[in-house]
Amino acid sequence: MHSNRRSFLVGAGLSAGIAPLAGGALSPLAAAAPTAASDFGPVGGEALLSRNENPYGPAPSALRAVAESARMGCYYADRGLGRLADMIAERHRVSPRQVVLGSGSTEILCAIALAWGAKGKVLCPDLFWDTTVRYGERQGVEAVRVSLGSDMGVDLAAMTARLDDSIALVQVCNPNNPTGMLIPSAEMRAFADTVTPTATLLVDEAYNELTDAPGDNTLIDLARSGRDVIVCRTFSKIYGMAGMRVGYAVTTEENADLIRGYLMSFGGNVAGVAAAIASYNDTGFLADSRAKVLEGRAMILDAVSKAGLTALPSQTNFVYVKVPDADTVRTAMEQRGVRIRGAYGPWKQWSRVSTGRLEDVERYAQALPEIIGQMSG
Template identity: 50%
Template structure:
């Protein structure tokens, strides 16, 4: 039976998509080629992707339990269709995202990871004026525009508790501001802003400048629905929210992200991005977007690992910030880069120093075994 992509591919959810792709994987031109040229396993270094053998990779905020089985099934299907540009897959994913959040599909921009969207936004708005942001935030994409000479970042000091100082940021925003960029939960601190204060500040600031809220880790927060700023977009405010499949969905290497904004802003972001998103990535995202069983499993493992780290830090009487993400930002009492180096010698990868916070460093949640390895090494590394 021929695979009717217009009907089958639009089935909602991971189960429908996976069932539909199963038939497709055994038919079509790719199957003919496979029969004509029997596959032989290429000689590939198994270490070209992921952590090297024996290395606890706890530096990139990945979910090592992904991609979900529902995503892997769709990846198998998409591989068979790799000869073709993805036509309606992006539309399908946008429709799924829009339905969940109560917006229209034209308010969704699908990009190659949220990083592409954030880079595009920095380029678009950075030319209009400074990007106002907290001193610590995920600044890689903003720096992309800075390095091209198209933007500058106006960093605002954190609060005494290392939270984003919303009042201080708001005081810095003027009609000449190009963009306000926030990260909630923040990276590398892991802190979630007070939702009432955040939404009120974002609403006020959006009257003067576009406000971008990077919510890459929102699915990991204790109350994602209560903390998101998507509601402000639905009310018509000049706000952009970005999300990614790289974190809770465990697809950092597959590269799919998206933004939610006004239709006009979404079109602007999409026009500044690459014309085609990976069909494999889109298929994986469609397959796993509604896979609540996998998401719940992943969140449970992350919380378990985070509690192991917190218990270790408490036992060592080390200061840390209360995280609602898949990483913990802590103060070791040693130079962060020295701690990072000592961990590397033990085949454990963590982050080093951020900005001028020389004794603070970040450890990500990996597999439970890798987190346990970090917890056992930390007392020795800091000389406790």
């Protein structure tokens, strides 16, 4: 019996591609595999400033929670999700039923695109983080795009002019990505008054915690009061958990129920949820994280000035810089081991650079005047 059981286990291991060696040693392939950490983050020596990540997270409190919860990864995350929803609801003074949790805010935004796209069209700016709207378009959702204003800001007046009975959802990102610009609170509230009688207003507030006045620059209070507003937030930015995929929305109970019906995943990531619970109210980490972002942003703006360039006013962890040619600047930076974004569609003269490790931002700051000088010469 013992012999048969051992043969079964060895056979099962082989069929799964796991070949144990005598004495329980790892196979040569497994032994030669890199450590887990080497599969993530920037390649050695690279300054990664292209993805709006916060390399100073996750918080130490989050990392402790991940270590403690890892052995519970065999279980679904239901109770942890419930606790996190309760915490979010308590902070924003809403019912837990008004909170939707997802695999990053991306999953929630995609679900909203599908759910409201089944009702009508999605009205949005022509330059914002539209990955989730494009996901909806691939599933048959129709989007109506409105040009930015002459200042590169979201043109709320032009969007208002496009409102009609065919529009089911109006989506904006505030502050906007990739421009970094914030729509003032009074303008957003007036816009909500115009939109919500006939359509749902969706505001992606991924960078809210990095604005000068986060409490003033949110519409969560409108959702709390029962208005037809959805606000999405994420743990990817100030919390430094982009790879751990935790996001949430706050809205009415009716909207929340509809969104949940379109979510693509079941349950949650135990490690990510544990990290979110541990760091959600970690004010010390959040203050330090914010300070580093603001320091990095100031370094970028100083380099922009020294290079004789201009940039849009940013309330985020990235800056949108006007350059002679964004793709040329990106290539020149890559040659120096600094990774930034190239052109977004037809906006060829606008280059987005994220804050990151301050030593990496310094590499960008030193390279930019030199690169621009070579392009101008």
